[in-house]
Amino acid sequence: MSAFPSIPKSFERPRAGSVDILFLAGEHSGDQHAAKAIKELLAKNPSLKIAAFGGPHMQAAGAQLLFDMTGFSAVGIVEVLAAYPFYRKLFARMVDWAKAHQPKLVVLVDYPGLNLRFANELRKAGISVAGGGSTPVIQYVSPQLWAWKPKRRFTMARDLDSVGTIFPFEPAVYKDTKLDARFVGHPFAEKDYVSGLSYDPDGPVLLLPGSRPKPVKKIFPTLIEAFATFRLTHPKRRAVVLHTGGEVHAELYRLCAEYGEAAKGIDLRPVSEGGIAASAALVSSGTMSLTVALAGIPGAVVYRANPLTWFVGRRLIAGRVDNLGIANILLKRAAWPEYLQGDCEPDGLAERLSLCVDDVKPREQAKSDAAELLNLLSARAGATPAEWMNSFLNK
Numbered sequence: 001m002s003a004f005p006s007i008p009k010s011f012e013r014p015r016a017g018s019v020d021i022l023f024l025a026g027e028h029s030g031d032q033h034a035a036k037a038i039k040e041l042l043a044k045n046p047s048l049k050i051a052a053f054g055g056p057h058m059q060a061a062g063a064q065l066l067f068d069m070t071g072f073s074a075v076g077i078v079e080v081l082a083a084y085p086f087y088r089k090l091f092a093r094m095v096d097w098a099k100a101h102q103p104k105l106v107v108l109v110d111y112p113g114l115n116l117r118f119a120n121e122l123r124k125a126g127i128s129v130a131g132g133g134s135t136p137v138i139q140y141v142s143p144q145l146w147a148w149k150p151k152r153r154f155t156m157a158r159d160l161d162s163v164g165t166i167f168p169f170e171p172a173v174y175k176d177t178k179l180d181a182r183f184v185g186h187p188f189a190e191k192d193y194v195s196g197l198s199y200d201p202d203g204p205v206l207l208l209p210g211s212r213p214k215p216v217k218k219i220f221p222t223l224i225e226a227f228a229t230f231r232l233t234h235p236k237r238r239a240v241v242l243h244t245g246g247e248v249h250a251e252l253y254r255l256c257a258e259y260g261e262a263a264k265g266i267d268l269r270p271v272s273e274g275g276i277a278a279s280a281a282l283v284s285s286g287t288m289s290l291t292v293a294l295a296g297i298p299g300a301v302v303y304r305a306n307p308l309t310w311f312v313g314r315r316l317i318a319g320r321v322d323n324l325g326i327a328n329i330l331l332k333r334a335a336w337p338e339y340l341q342g343d344c345e346p347d348g349l350a351e352r353l354s355l356c357v358d359d360v361k362p363r364e365q366a367k368s369d370a371a372e373l374l375n376l377l378s379a380r381a382g383a384t385p386a387e388w389m390n391s392f393l394n395k
Contacts, residue, residue: 007090011066011097016049020393022103023052024094024118026069026111028211028244029287031055033141033187033385034109038063040386051103053094066097070244087114095121102127105136105392112143116152119159129161136161136392140385142170142181153177164388167330168376184385188294189377196274197295201363204238205230205353206281206297207266208288213247215284218304219344220255223282226349228262233354240278242271242288280356282349285324285338293327293336296370298362300352301325301338327369330376335369 021041025034035057041048042062052063055070067090095118098106106122108115119139123131130137142165145153150173156163157177164184165171174181187193197206207227209219220241227239243249249268256263269276281299283289289301303324328334339349356362383391 005068007067007086007093009093011093012064014049014051014101015064018049019051019101019103020049021051021105021107021389022098022101023050023054023058023063023107023109024069024111024115025052025054025058025109026114028055028070030110030141031057031070034058034063034107035061036187036190037107037140037386037389040384041390044386044390051101054109067094091117094118095125098122099125099127102133103135105389106138107389108137108139110141112139112152115139116143116156116159120155123159128159130159138389138392139163140184140389141166142173145173146170153179161392162388164385166377182383182388184383184388186377187385188290189374194274195291195295196271196276197291197297198277199279199296199363199366200277201279201357203277203279204240204267205357206276206278206283206292206299207239207241208281208283208292209241209252209302210284210286211244211248211271211288213251215305216248216251217255219284219302220252221259222304222344222346222349223302224255224259224263224266225346226282226353227266228259228264229346229350230353231265234357237265237279237357239266240276241266241268242273242276243268244271280353282353285326285340287326289336290326290373293325293366294370294373296363296367298356298366299336300349301328301336301340302344302349303338303340304344305341327373330373331369335365 023034025031031054034054038050038058038061050063052058052065053067053069055068059065108119119137122128122137127133127135128137137160139160142163143152153174154177157179160179162180164182166186168183171181171183207223209216209223231237241252243252252268256266278297281292281297282302283292283299285301285303301324323329323334324338325336327336
């Protein structure tokens with residue numbers, strides 16, 4: 001499988017001749033969040049025509065998938081520069097499709113680097129309400145403006161009609177703009193949400209290096225070595241690595257083969273399999289770190305990046321946030337210790353794993369922190385994400 005799929009000269013036309021809602025989600029987590037909203041929208045109005053630049057979850061929920069955006073998204077400055085020609089061509093074709101078919105509503109899900117550029121193009125083309133057209137353009141999942149690029153809120157106010165936030169403190173970030181920002185609740189705090197993870201003191205260790213090939217390549221070797229060191233004193237313990245398939249699975253498999261005996265006891269499983277009860281976790285600082293925290297699994301947050309990406313990123317967030325893990329940011333403390341860049345090394349991580357499985361204190365603290373997080377994320381006032389989205393169709 002090549003790093004980037006071929007891009008068709010034109011995407012599939014709307015199946016019914018017109019589109020009510022166009023979704024755009026460039027990552028696996030966004031694909032899952034959007035799919036939940038699509039299911040709810042179609043349950044209330046089965047006649048809605050929904051198209052998506054997204055992924056398999058959105059397609060399964062009932063959207064017409066125009067192009068699978070998941071599985072090849074780049075992160076970091078160096079990675080994005082390398083992928084620029086592909087993204088430029090893909091972006092131009094996506095904008096052409098929107099201009100040709102002019103959906104009644106555009107819902108941008110997470111992935112602000114791409115989505116906010118898309119909103120800007122729709123404004124300049126006169127399609128969006130912000131550009132004098134009739135199509136509302138809204139952003140579901142706010143960019144992390146509280147961490148970096150806070151001035152982006154002003155261009156968002158120029159190009160968007162509304163933003164639905166998933167963290168309760170985020171609407172206040174937009175208070176000095178005209179943009180309508182609403183906390184619509186976090187998907188992980190919904191009653192019907194099933195993470196597929198739970199805590200079991202006798203269960204395997206989770207090793208979760210991320211959902212993209214490049215972060216996996218940077219982080220997973222350290223996790224393999226950490227688990228091998230941990231296993232010297234816990235020889236019966238096994239590890240589970242959850243993956244999203246495709247290139248990520250291939251990279252994980254390659255690294256396990258490369259490390260040979262050191263990777264003994266590590267099992268690779270698709271994230272869709274679910275039903276994993278774990279005793280501890282080493283998890284990258286993305287969405288999965290919050291999933292692990294809400295499941296009450298003790299462990300640590302890990303992160304490694306290209307040195308240039310890390311240097312620039314740390315300068316951008318300096319003074320704004322003290323932690324990278326979402327759970328830690330919400331709780332305003334390092335509930336899950338963070339091992340970042342140079343501190344992300346095998347011996348320290350192995351020691352943390354040992355503490356989590358041998359000492360009752362980290363387990364009890366993780367359970368208490370999970371309850372506090374759930375309370376914070378479920379304190380939504382007003383509409384669900386789908387209801388919020390649907391309100392723009394009736395204007």
